[in-house]
Amino acid sequence: MNLGRRLQYKNLVLFILAIAIITGCSKENSELVKEIEEIPDEEIKAEKSVEKVVEEPTLTALAEIEGDIVPTTLEDVLNFSAGPFAGLEFDEEDEQFQEALAPLPALGEDASEEEIEQYLYNILQFYAEEYPDPNVLVNRWEQLSFGSPEVEDPRYEIKENFNVEIILDSSGSMKEDIGGQQKLDLAKEAILEFANQLPEEAKVALRVYGHIGQSEEVSCKRADRVYDLQPYNEAAFSETLEEFFPNGWTPIAHALEETKKDFAELKGENNTNVIFLVSDGIESCHGDPVQVAKELGESDIMPIVNIIGFDVPSDEQQQLKDMAAAANGVYTLAKNQDQLREELNRTNEMAQMWFKWWGDSKQEIFTSQYEQKKEINDESFLWKSTANREWNNVVTSVNLLWKKDKKISLEQSNIMGEILIDRRDAIHEIGDTLFNRMTESNTETFESLREEIDKMYEDQKRN
Numbered sequence: 001m002n003l004g005r006r007l008q009y010k011n012l013v014l015f016i017l018a019i020a021i022i023t024g025c026s027k028e029n030s031e032l033v034k035e036i037e038e039i040p041d042e043e044i045k046a047e048k049s050v051e052k053v054v055e056e057p058t059l060t061a062l063a064e065i066e067g068d069i070v071p072t073t074l075e076d077v078l079n080f081s082a083g084p085f086a087g088l089e090f091d092e093e094d095e096q097f098q099e100a101l102a103p104l105p106a107l108g109e110d111a112s113e114e115e116i117e118q119y120l121y122n123i124l125q126f127y128a129e130e131y132p133d134p135n136v137l138v139n140r141w142e143q144l145s146f147g148s149p150e151v152e153d154p155r156y157e158i159k160e161n162f163n164v165e166i167i168l169d170s171s172g173s174m175k176e177d178i179g180g181q182q183k184l185d186l187a188k189e190a191i192l193e194f195a196n197q198l199p200e201e202a203k204v205a206l207r208v209y210g211h212i213g214q215s216e217e218v219s220c221k222r223a224d225r226v227y228d229l230q231p232y233n234e235a236a237f238s239e240t241l242e243e244f245f246p247n248g249w250t251p252i253a254h255a256l257e258e259t260k261k262d263f264a265e266l267k268g269e270n271n272t273n274v275i276f277l278v279s280d281g282i283e284s285c286h287g288d289p290v291q292v293a294k295e296l297g298e299s300d301i302m303p304i305v306n307i308i309g310f311d312v313p314s315d316e317q318q319q320l321k322d323m324a325a326a327a328n329g330v331y332t333l334a335k336n337q338d339q340l341r342e343e344l345n346r347t348n349e350m351a352q353m354w355f356k357w358w359g360d361s362k363q364e365i366f367t368s369q370y371e372q373k374k375e376i377n378d379e380s381f382l383w384k385s386t387a388n389r390e391w392n393n394v395v396t397s398v399n400l401l402w403k404k405d406k407k408i409s410l411e412q413s414n415i416m417g418e419i420l421i422d423r424r425d426a427i428h429e430i431g432d433t434l435f436n437r438m439t440e441s442n443t444e445t446f447e448s449l450r451e452e453i454d455k456m457y458e459d460q461k462r463n
């Protein structure tokens with residue numbers, strides 16, 4: 001099935017729907033109203049408060065279903081595009097919640113099972129969640145195992161020098177606010193904190209793009225290294241951060257090309273080279289950042305590439321994910337400053353491990369099985385609570401559309417309730433299988449863990 005082209009939403013504003021309403025027969029009443037009305041809040045943790053403003057949608061037709069609402073594989077879950085309300089938690093009294101549902105048309109009493117499922121699919125487009133990719137966790141463990149003699153990847157061997165270059169997006173979209181503070185200011189604060197914690201012997205550089213905005217032609221050619229690779233100086237670095245503002249376009253490919261030049265003389269044989277890209281969007285200057293990332297990852301620089309999508313809409317994440325994969329790096333989504341800070345600090349942990357070896361020539365650098373098991377348990381809890389939050393929001397919508405708006409009937413709400421329970425339970429089961437396998441395999445090498453995840457993909461496809 002083609003799961004790549006799903007209905008996308010950006011900034012809670014665009015609701016693009018295609019007309020496809022079919023008539024038919026109804027399904028029997030399933031007596032699930034009580035379960036629909038009882039919305040559990042245990043295990044459900046809202047990741048952020050409701051602060052975004054929803055604009056009034058103008059189209060009311062229903063989008064066609066692309067793929068199954070009830071997933072059967074891990075790939076189905078991960079490829080279902082997150083909706084604009086992902087990570088938020090609603091109740092029936094929330095005005096934004098009601099406004100989002102207002103454009104939905106009434107569903108006729110003689111609606112077929114296909115129409116009812118299609119209607120539910122359109123509701124789900126608002127609230128579908130983004131589930132954690134298990135490969136991200138394995139990649140993090142590999143970085144935290146830096147220096148361990150069991151790690152075969154030469155990028156994670158202890159080298160003589162430790163170099164970090166941060167590529168920061170300063171394009172016009174970084175003017176947007178998160179929690180009342182400009183995104184670029186939040187990023188600057190997190191980067192400054194990260195740099196402050198680096199060992200004195202480590203070297204850091206900063207490259208910026210999007211800070212020049214007179215025209216597309218000019219902006220797309222500028223990705224300036226504003227702080228040369230050198231031991232960290234807090235005063236100088238802080239002063240540099242104050243010299244640029246969100247302004248122009250997003251030349252990611254050009255920025256990566258220039259960064260590759262920066263490291264031309266710093267071969268991976270003697271250097272641990274870490275590259276961070278912090279961006280809130282995708283390439284806008286007609287470059288090919290995926291290809292450039294691939295060339296960077298395959299170079300003798302042997303970089304450890306970390307790409308952080310900072311409050312990136314779900315429809316713009318794929319390019320950033322592809323870049324990380326092409327560079328054999330890690331992509332993570334940071335929805336707020338705390339998550340951005342957390343991702344940056346993972347590299348600080350690696351830098352501290354390097355410094356420990358550098359200072360006393362010891363390689364006491366291991367991520368214990370206990371810590372990994374705890375992270376698996378945490379990720380499993382996040383998976384289930386995410387599924388529960390999604391279920392809670394959609395069930396609340398169904399209740400609202402039935403009891404208050406009278407757009408669907410009691411019988412139709414029960415049919416939708418059955419499908420939603422099947423979806424939630426299927427996601428729980430897929431998560432249980434995944435994290436149980438990871439727990440059983442967490443004594444193995446990282447390559448074995450990735451093979452286990454790939455095996456799960458293939459097994460589910462065959463079944």
